[in-house]
Each structure stands twice: as C-alpha cells, then as structure tokens.
Amino acid sequence: MTKMYYAENPDSAHDIHELKVTLLGQPFTFLTDSGVFSKKMIDYGSQVLLNSVDFEKGKTLLDLGCGYGPLGISLAKVQGVQATMIDINNRAIDLALKNAETNDVTACIFQSNIYEKVTGTFDYIISNPPIRAGKQVVHTIIADSINYLNDGGSLTIVIQKKQGAPSVKSKMQEIFGNVDILKRDKGYYILRSTKTE
Template identity: 75%
Template sequence: MANMYYEENPNSSHDIQELSVTLLGENFRFKTDAGVFSKKMIDFGSQVLLNTLTFKFNDSVLDVGCGYGPLGISLAKVQGVQATMVDINNRALDLAKENAKANKVEVDIYQSNIYEKVTGKFDHIISNPPIRAGKEIVHTILEESFHYLNEGGDLTIVIQKKQGAPSAKTKMEEVFGNVDTLKKDKGYYILRSVKE
C-alpha cells in the first residue's frame, strides 16, 4: 500500500475536520483533512513527545514532517520558540498554515522533502517520523539532522518500540555518539541525541 501522507500531493478526496484539543495546557483548534497523518486526533506519540519537551523562549526549533502542525504550532504558542516546520505533503502544509493563523502563531512553514530545502541551523530538531514511509526515510531524518543543529543542539524523536525504536536508537548513537531514552509510554519511546 502506498503511503498517502508521504506524497507531495495526495489525491484522496477532501474530508475536512476540525479538532479542538488541549496541548501543553492550552486550547487549540486544528483543521485536518484526508491524506494527512492522524487526521481524527492528535496521535498519542505526538502528545507524549510534546509533554517531554521543554525549550527556552526564542529557541529555534525545526519540526521535520510537521503534518498539519500540532507540534510546531503548540510549542511556538506555549513555549515561545521560533518554529520552522517542513513536510513533503502540500495538503498538510496548507492546513498547517491555516492552523497557525487560526491559533494566532507566527511560524515559518514550507515544503521540503526532509532537509532538502532547509537552510541554517537550529537549537532543536523534533520529529514524529513517518514510519510508514520506510526505514530509509526515518534514518535519513536521524542522520542528516546532525548538519542542521547548532553545537549543543539536540534531536528528539518519538517512535514506537515495535516500529523501529531499537534501530533508531542505534542509528542516533552512531551519528551523535550519544542517545537517551527520555520517556517510555505505552510502547512509544522518546529518544534524544545531543550534538556535543
């Protein structure tokens, strides 16, 4: 089965829905649609990831595979980070832009296949990687993140144990020389590596 949401232009017919959710103690509204990841609710992995992250005001954060935007938008609103959000899926990006406006958040959102169009370096990179797009893509997100981090910056991802947490952990250790499991919750692992 092709992975619908790992496409530039999903062709599934639209099914717009609006979610009202509380993230990091704030209320948000997110518009979602067919052909985007986790359209009926903010997936559990993203919520576990969000609840593990504490960034400083004005830290720069790159959200890789942002989808319709719950991670970057909520971090920008609640923690005051400078969020940059990228995804390959144009439908998801249009939603993310609408959602940023609806939640009154200034973020930088653009289309990029992983880091292809990303410029500059960041204090933090976060990702709920698109597991169904395959291990190669997930590992590219992990490997190449190193080049887009400031010294002392970190990569934090959420990944399910059964969907490759052990191999992701090994890959992060290889690339960064360190990896910590910040949290485990219902089979989801939050993994962090620091660029030392």
Template identity: 55%
Template sequence: MTNHYYSENPDTAHDLEQWSFELAGKNFHFVTDSGVFSRQTVDYGSRVLIEHFDGENLPEGVILDVGCGYGPIGLALAYATGRFVEMIDVNNRAIELAKSNAKHNDIEQVDIHSSDIYSDLHQTAYAAIVTNPPIRAGKQVVHQILSDAAPLLKTGGSLTVVIQKKQGAPSAKKRMEEVFGNAEIVAKDKGYYILRSIKE
C-alpha cells in the same frame, strides 16, 4: 495512487474535519483533511513528544519540526517555548492545513513550507530538531532524518524523536548513538519511546 500521508500531493477526495485538543496548556482548534496523518485526533506519539520536549538548555535559535503534518507538534512548541519554529513536510495538503491552523490559533512565530526531508530549509543551523517520523515511508527515510540532523544542529542543540518500540525505536536509538555519540530514552509511554541526542 498517491494516498499516503507522506505523498507530495495526496489524491484522495477532500474531507475536512474540525476539532479541538489541548496541547501545552492551550486549547488548539484544528482543521484536518483526508490524506494527512492522524486526522481525527492528535496522535499519542505526538502528545508524548510535546510533553517531554526539553527547551530549557538549548542554544538560541529556531526549532525545526520535520514531517509537521497539519501542525500539532510545531504549533504547540512555538506556543510553549516562545521560540520561532520552522515546520516542514513533503505533503502539500498537510502544509496548507498547518498554515491555516497556525493562523486560526494565533501562532505567528512559524515558517511553514514544503521540503522533502532537509532538501529545502530556510535556516542553516537549528537549536533543536523534533520529529514524529513517517514510519510507513520506510526505515531508510526515518534513518536519513536521524542521520542528517546532526550537521544542522548548533552545538548543544538536540534531536528529539518519538517512535514506537515495535516500529523501530531500538534501531533508531542505535543510529542516533552512532551519529551523535549519545542517545537517551527520555520517556516510555504505551510503547512510544522519546529519544533525544545532544550535539556536543
């Protein structure tokens, strides 16, 4: 059975839900389905990441949302920053939902497509990479997302990650320090850490 939200094609029966949630000052209308992450509400970690994402001093260019799910982070940041956001996920069901949610919320500056981590990107360099990584896919996958982000960022670009302390925030921070030479805890909220590294 491939029923995990990090499966390419979840085989759970469809069970569509519709609801609204305010992110970045906009009331978003989401449609979600079985087989995707946090389908009944925008998960708390994603909310904290959106709230603490700093787009002020970034270089020009595109934001990459890794593991976008049905779209809350990428769509909210596209709206909040006015930047183009490329949104990727391995889960094809999530990708279709994200495309539909972009359309229903009139968010046009997005490129939403399937990619297993960074295997199929549409840009060569990004102003920022954001991720609420798939913890249940395992530490190796999470750390690959962190490690392989550095070469994809422009100088001055940032990697922003949300991860729970109990699910590996300290080791993620250490990995980011090894890769980037810096890693800051931007926020702590209900056990969720927002970690940010800058490519110098």
C-alpha cells in the same frame, strides 16, 4: 492506489475536520483533512513527545514532518520557540499554514522533502517520523540532522518500540555518540541526541 500521507500530493478526496484539543495545558483548534497523518485526533506519540520536552523560549526549532502542525504550533505558542515547520505533503502544509494563523502563531512553514529546502541551523529538531515511508527515510532524518543543528542542539524523535525504536536508538547513538530515552509510554519511546561541540 491512494497515496499515503507521506506523498507530496495526496489524491484522496478532501474530508475537512476541525479538532479542538488541549495541548501543554492550552486550547488549540486544528483543521485536518484526508491524506494527512492522524486526521481524526492528535496521535498519542505526538502527545507523549510534547509532554517530554521543555524548550527554551526564543530558541529555534525545526518540526520535521509537521503534518497539519500540532507539534510546532503548540510549542511555539506555549514554550515560545521560533518554529520552522516542514513536510513533504503539500496538503499538510496548506493546513499547517491555516492552523498557525487560527492559533495566532507565527512560524516559517513550507514544503520540503526532508531537509531538501532547509537552510540554516536550529537549536532543536523534533520529528514524529513517517515510519511507513521506510527505515531509510527515518535513518536519513537522523543522519542528516546533525548538519542542521547548532552546537549543543538536540534531535528528539518519537517512535514506537514495535516500529523500530531499538534501530532508531542505535542510529542516533552512531551519529551523535549519545542518546537518551526521555520517556517510555505505552510502547512509545521519546529519544534525544545532542550535538556536542
């Protein structure tokens, strides 16, 4: 059985594609491959998330489950955040490293199973979580995020209603004591919780 995009080492044959896209009003080029999430286009949920956030230049960002890098790379280039990008998938990390270089972005990019190898804290954490990995993985991303956020920092998640947005919203409320719906678009919810001091 072929390993899914949330596996550490996908075993599918390589199938490199080059995507030329506009994100946040800027042109980007991304290499993608089989065995990574949404290889043929920037998925709609990620686009909705990008268009829902306005981060402060110079602040720190953790892109959790970065895939080949469209979120972290575009936010670093356009909004000027200091991006750290992680994914369990080594193939995705290899692509993200190449894509950062191609798009003239400096970011800290490395393989990590959720927060396993993450040190320090961040002003922002964003995630388009791997829903197919299961509810427990998504809830761990939310529950543990509070330990990696600075006071006043925020967790922003994109999730479809049919994939469990109400459950995710409840979990974020439980952990943070607050949750806002930044946007709803074609069944996608952009949810944000803030770590209060």
